[in-house]
Amino acid sequence: xxxxxxxTVARTDLRQLAQAKDFWVPMGLLGSMFFIVVPxxxxxxxxxxxxxxxVDRMAEALEVLPESAMAQVANVNPQGQTGYALAVFLFAPVxxxxxxxxxxxxxxxxxxxxxxxxxxEFLAHSPASAREIYLGKLLASIIPxxxxxxxxxxxxxxxxxxxxxxxVGGWFxxxxxxxxxxxxxxxxxxxxxxxxxxxxSARVSSTAAAQQASGLVxxxxxxxxxxxxxGFLVGGGxxxxxxxxVAWMVAIVSLTRGVRSVTRARLLGVAGT
Amino acid sequence: MVQSPHPxxxxxxxxxxxxxxxxxxxxxxxxxxxxxxxxxxxxxxRSTDSAQAVVVIDGVTKRFGxxxxxxxLSLAVPAGRITVLLGPNGAGKTTAIRxxxxxxxxxxxxxxxxxIDPGGRxxxxxxxxxxxxxxxxxxxxxxxxxxxxxxxxxxxGLGRGSGVDARVxxxxxQFGIAADLEQRVGGYSTGMKTRLALARAVLHQPTLMLLDExxxxxxxxxxxxxxxxVRDMTAEGKTxxxxxxxxxxxxxxxxxxxxxxxxxxxxxxDPDTLAARFWxxxxxxxxxxxxxxxxxxxxxxxxxxxxxxxxxxxxRLDVAERVPHLVAALAEGGAAIESVVPFQPSLxxxxxxxxxxYGRGPNDPSDYVxxxxxxxxxxxxxxxxxxxxxxx
Numbered sequence: 001x002x003x004x005x006x007x008t009v010a011r012t013d014l015r016q017l018a019q020a021k022d023f024w025v026p027m028g029l030l031g032s033m034f035f036i037v038v039p040x041x042x043x044x045x046x047x048x049x050x051x052x053x054x055v056d057r058m059a060e061a062l063e064v065l066p067e068s069a070m071a072q073v074a075n076v077n078p079q080g081q082t083g084y085a086l087a088v089f090l091f092a093p094v095x096x097x098x099x100x101x102x103x104x105x106x107x108x109x110x111x112x113x114x115x116x117x118x119x120x121e122f123l124a125h126s127p128a129s130a131r132e133i134y135l136g137k138l139l140a141s142i143i144p145x146x147x148x149x150x151x152x153x154x155x156x157x158x159x160x161x162x163x164x165x166x167x168v169g170g171w172f173x174x175x176x177x178x179x180x181x182x183x184x185x186x187x188x189x190x191x192x193x194x195x196x197x198x199x200x201s202a203r204v205s206s207t208a209a210a211q212q213a214s215g216l217v218x219x220x221x222x223x224x225x226x227x228x229x230x231g232f233l234v235g236g237g238x239x240x241x242x243x244x245x246v247a248w249m250v251a252i253v254s255l256t257r258g259v260r261s262v263t264r265a266r267l268l269g270v271a272g273t
Numbered sequence: 274m275v276q277s278p279h280p281x282x283x284x285x286x287x288x289x290x291x292x293x294x295x296x297x298x299x300x301x302x303x304x305x306x307x308x309x310x311x312x313x314x315x316x317x318x319r320s321t322d323s324a325q326a327v328v329v330i331d332g333v334t335k336r337f338g339x340x341x342x343x344x345x346l347s348l349a350v351p352a353g354r355i356t357v358l359l360g361p362n363g364a365g366k367t368t369a370i371r372x373x374x375x376x377x378x379x380x381x382x383x384x385x386x387x388x389i390d391p392g393g394r395x396x397x398x399x400x401x402x403x404x405x406x407x408x409x410x411x412x413x414x415x416x417x418x419x420x421x422x423x424x425x426x427x428x429x430g431l432g433r434g435s436g437v438d439a440r441v442x443x444x445x446x447q448f449g450i451a452a453d454l455e456q457r458v459g460g461y462s463t464g465m466k467t468r469l470a471l472a473r474a475v476l477h478q479p480t481l482m483l484l485d486e487x488x489x490x491x492x493x494x495x496x497x498x499x500x501x502x503v504r505d506m507t508a509e510g511k512t513x514x515x516x517x518x519x520x521x522x523x524x525x526x527x528x529x530x531x532x533x534x535x536x537x538x539x540x541x542x543d544p545d546t547l548a549a550r551f552w553x554x555x556x557x558x559x560x561x562x563x564x565x566x567x568x569x570x571x572x573x574x575x576x577x578x579x580x581x582x583x584x585x586x587x588x589r590l591d592v593a594e595r596v597p598h599l600v601a602a603l604a605e606g607g608a609a610i611e612s613v614v615p616f617q618p619s620l621x622x623x624x625x626x627x628x629x630x631y632g633r634g635p636n637d638p639s640d641y642v643x644x645x646x647x648x649x650x651x652x653x654x655x656x657x658x659x660x661x662x663x664x665x
Contacts, residue, residue: 019415119412122405122411126429
């Protein structure tokens with residue numbers, strides 16, 4: 001395995017992606033919507049505007065959260081409690097939906113795109129092994145999603161700390177659970193999703209077909225990741241951590257099997273014909 | 274070893290049944306024989322017999338679904354030469370190239386490149402030594418020319434940095450594309466893309482160049498320039514295998530031709546030797562005013578056969594040295610000689626003769642034979658009709 005070649009394939013794909021405004025502008029807007037616009041509006045309406053109706057309704061919703069989850073803010077005002085609950089628990093899916101959506105979109109065209117552009121011929125004749133190409137494509141698909149999370153997570157942290165922090169006694173975000181979710185729970189789901197998407201990309205005949213098929217494949221995974229992330233943040237404890245571990249193992253197996261899906265014949269578009 | 278023909282081909286090579294060995298050519302070749310087959314400077318010093326085979330394909334079959342892409346293909350590519358793989362569309366030329374780099378593996382048979390199985394564990398060694406130009410340039414349109422070449426440089430282990438950039442510019446300069454490297458490839462013309470693809474293929478200084486219809490889609494000027502570049506490659510010691518269905522460009526380059534059709538090898542060898550097999554006797558066409566005196570030459574010693582068509586006759590001779598005797602005899606008889614044209618079979622003649630021999634002419638073989646039988650200057654019925662139309 002030549003890791004330089006893996007990095008080269010990934011870097012070149014990312015360079016092309018950076019040139020594709022028609023891709024990253026909508027994806028940037030998606031990330032902005034989830035990480036900035038929606039949280040800002042909701043948190044502002046609670047903490048700054050102090051809308052009594054909204055706070056009351058949210059307070060009712062917070063009753064479903066376990067006591068342990070709200071113990072840290074038991075002594076703060078209702079606006080602070082509501083803002084805290086929103087920031088820490090209810091936006092958890094944001095960290096899952098955005099990267100999975102972006103990475104799925106990139107991964108879907110990773111192999112079939114090479115074939116459609118005719119550049120698969122170049123890769124097929126190159127000394128890069130199928131495994132190196134596969135890993136390069138995998139990295140190039142993961143990085144945009146994870147990069148968006150990193151940037152969005154940072155901006156989101158600043159926003160919630162600025163808006164909710166004064167009500168809960170200072171900067172409180174990210175919490176320990178969020179760190180674990182971002183670094184432990186999200187990556188295996190991302191890898192698992194992409195291992196399936198790349199397999200599809202290697203097998204289908206067009207990018208459009210890959211996008212449609214990968215949407216079907218990734219949706220259940222997104223929902224699973226969503227529920228796991230939410231459950232982990234709300235419930236805490238070691239069970240979600242263990243589930244993250246299981247997700248890692250499944251992802252590794254799926255990635256290993258996925259390597260076989262990329263062949264030179266598939267890059268040329270003659271496999272299975 | 275120059276070639277490794279399939280056993281079924283051996284007989285046809287050693288005893289070539291000629292489609293029409295007696296008939297004169299329809300027209301003299303556009304290029305003299307010694308020009309169109311002139312090997313490059315480097316290759317001229319090597320004999321065919323001593324050349325090592327860089328690529329040996331032996332009895333290979335390849336099937337895609339219900340389609341037999343290759344059926345027992347056997348061929349060899351000698352080192353330091355330009356081998357042209359000739360065949361109609363769908364003959365299996367591109368599949369052959371893909372097998373050579375290991376991009377595809379054969380269903381049956383074996384492929385050996387530099388003595389290595391390209392589809393095996395050491396296939397990377399083969400691919401590192403191959404430079405491939407596909408029929409479509411296979412470039413990344415969103416990247417600049419420079420980035421396309423850098424990508425190839427890194428994949429082929431040249432690394433990154435200023436040293437590699439210098440090599441990139443050098444390769445691009447070799448094909449006259451250095452000034453446009455900062456442009457995005459999406460804005461390139463077809464010719465520029467082909468030049469960039471050629472630069473990319475030589476970047477890592479491969480010893481075996483595989484060119485799949487490299488002039489496809491090019492204007493004539495660019496095509497000529499590309500062919501000149503291909504010729505220069507062998508001057509640098511590279512081995513070239515070029516696929517084409519364009520006979521004229523093959524004629525200008527080929528040290529060896531390999532004719533394939535429907536995935537099978539028909540015949541291979543250097544063009545002169547093959548031409549000598551199909552046209553073993555020199556033939557000359559003579560035209561006199563009103564055809565005066567042409568029939569009297571039939572009795573001259575050394576004239577094996579002749580065919581008369583209007584004011585022109587084609588004579589098959591035992592040796593070329595008979596031609597002055599024929600001319601002298603005509604002059605002594607008072608004939609006004611208008612032209613004396615030795616028949617030099619072009620690659621086109623050879624190609625169609627080979628295909629006709631195997632009953633694989635593009636048209637009805639009998640049409641081809643009729644075409645071949647006409648005397649120089651004589652027009653086919655469609656050509657005659659066209660001329661009549663033009664005259665009117």
